[in-house]
Amino acid sequence: MKEALLYDNRENHQVACRLCAHFCVINCGERGRCGVRENRDGILYSLVYGHTIAHHVDPIEKKPLYHFYPGSRSLSIATPGCNMHCHWCQNAGISQVPRDVKFPVGDAMTPEQIVVAAQQSDSHSIAYTYTEPTIFFEYSLDTARLAHDAGLANVYVSNGYMTAEMLDLVQPYLDAANIDLKSFRDTTYRKYAGARLQPVLDSLKKLHTLGIWLEVTTLIIPGINDDLQELKELAEFIVTELGAATPWHVSRFYPQYQLNHLPSTPSATINQAVEIGRTAGLMHVYAGNLGVDNSTLCPGCGATLIQRRGYDLRNNRIGRESRCPDCGQQIAGVGMGKEEQ
Template identity: 50%
Template sequence: MSKGGLTTKEAILYHKLDEDQVKCSVCHQACTISEGKRGICGVRENREGKLYTLNYGLTIAANIDPIEKKPLYHFLPGTRTYSLAAAGCNFRCPWCQNWEIAQSPKPHKQVEGIAASPEEHVRRALEYGCPSIAYTYSEPTIFVEYALEIMKLARAKGLKNVWVTNGYMSRETLEAILPYLDAANVDFKGPNDGVYGTYCGGMAEPIMENLKLLYKAGVHLEITTLVIPGVNDKPSQLEEIARFISSELNPAVPWHVSRFFPAWKMTDTPVTSVETLKKAKIIGEAAELKFIYLGNV
């Protein structure tokens, strides 16, 4: 195995434009990228009118985790999952818990990682007795080429595939992974009230639509909301999230309400109070949600 940005692969989801520009269609950022430039994620680069993914085959993290850590409480409970990530993310959340790997390639830095083939990951998962592989830690959407090849091999070997994601993938990406996706935990930060636009560089609507599509497709779905003081901890915001899960998905979809701890660019923001999480649980119960879990308590 070797270290460093040595592996590139032509992206699977993009369109060529005039003057050697390309339009990436892997997520809802839909970046238009000029020659020699990268997209918002920092790992997709236009080279002479072709879009290349710079993180293909480069693993920035790999671990064996309890499936509950994803968190998934109603999917293969009590088992361990083989977890992996490549560098990069299509969001810029200032509270990012894994910013060292998710934000490291931006704007134009070397893409770090250890070279590992899709076959090697599947072999490791089987050797460690893990019944599933989780694509996690960063954002699997922006290493979809790598993830998809692993997912296909995993499915052929009887392993389950899990995405831990911000849910901002494009419809094209979602359609590509759905035949191989068994479960997902989606980080839903809040309703359409400006949280995504102000802090993350995105919008709520595509995520809400993708949540509905995932549920409709029969993917096991659980939702996590990291409750951050001054960002999305108002009762009205939590009520909207709970109502959305209950009315647009299913009251039986688990909701993980997690406590924020200072990180990255929000080291001066206080820790979320346990009382706030308890209020969120009451709000979820009022919306008739059946499974509400308090995280990081």
């Protein structure tokens, strides 16, 4: 255990957590909605500090981050727990923690050991992913500081349900984030994720303002968030608030967890979403989970610059200063050219 950051003491040994947008008020002996922060005698503790439930070396494209040191490796870690309860969660076995689970869970791994493992695996970055990095903030923050000192980048793959105060604390060490914008309707967030839309939008804008490289993912689910008008509004939000160069990943849903009764998303719907994004003015829209070519094209001349299929990067033609070798257009991202990696 480790004493948590970002909480206030209240009367009768209650604590008020300021880590995520739930702003849980937690009675003595109870846990927050994430299931991994517990009030013990008026002190809030993180129950997952120092233990990983998953750690693997992944291609950065798996996050997915297509415009952040493409072709590099990322040591990816997670602890149990999440502050959302999505009906389609693909990692529900580790994210949805039973209220009576006894900690610690997983493999003991100090921040120092994580950094060494990243170096030994020839990873360019450490990704805090699989579950929700917000809920193991103290662990990720200590690791990110050490990683930063060691010349490694730090990446969040997140649902975006954190507070601005948390983002301000991690900003000096966080280099990139992929935020899952699950829907553009508050009713969908409330019904299927146990959360609200506006805090996610606020986090996206905050990340952009802080200068952290940002990509957005939307898993498109039949009958839940596949309305074409909703997708149009979502794409327009990205263009207006985050910038036309922000990559948008639109991914195909496959039946899982509490939505096993739904069909997979038709390929035609994903292709429509891609066109909606491009029509809205987005320069880089990618179709996920289709097994198709996901190449990065030059928004200036249309040339293929990074050839990839799924997570497999096959060729990178981007030149110095992240420019297209054919027309000189600068390509948005971090470390896009080979000589920059």
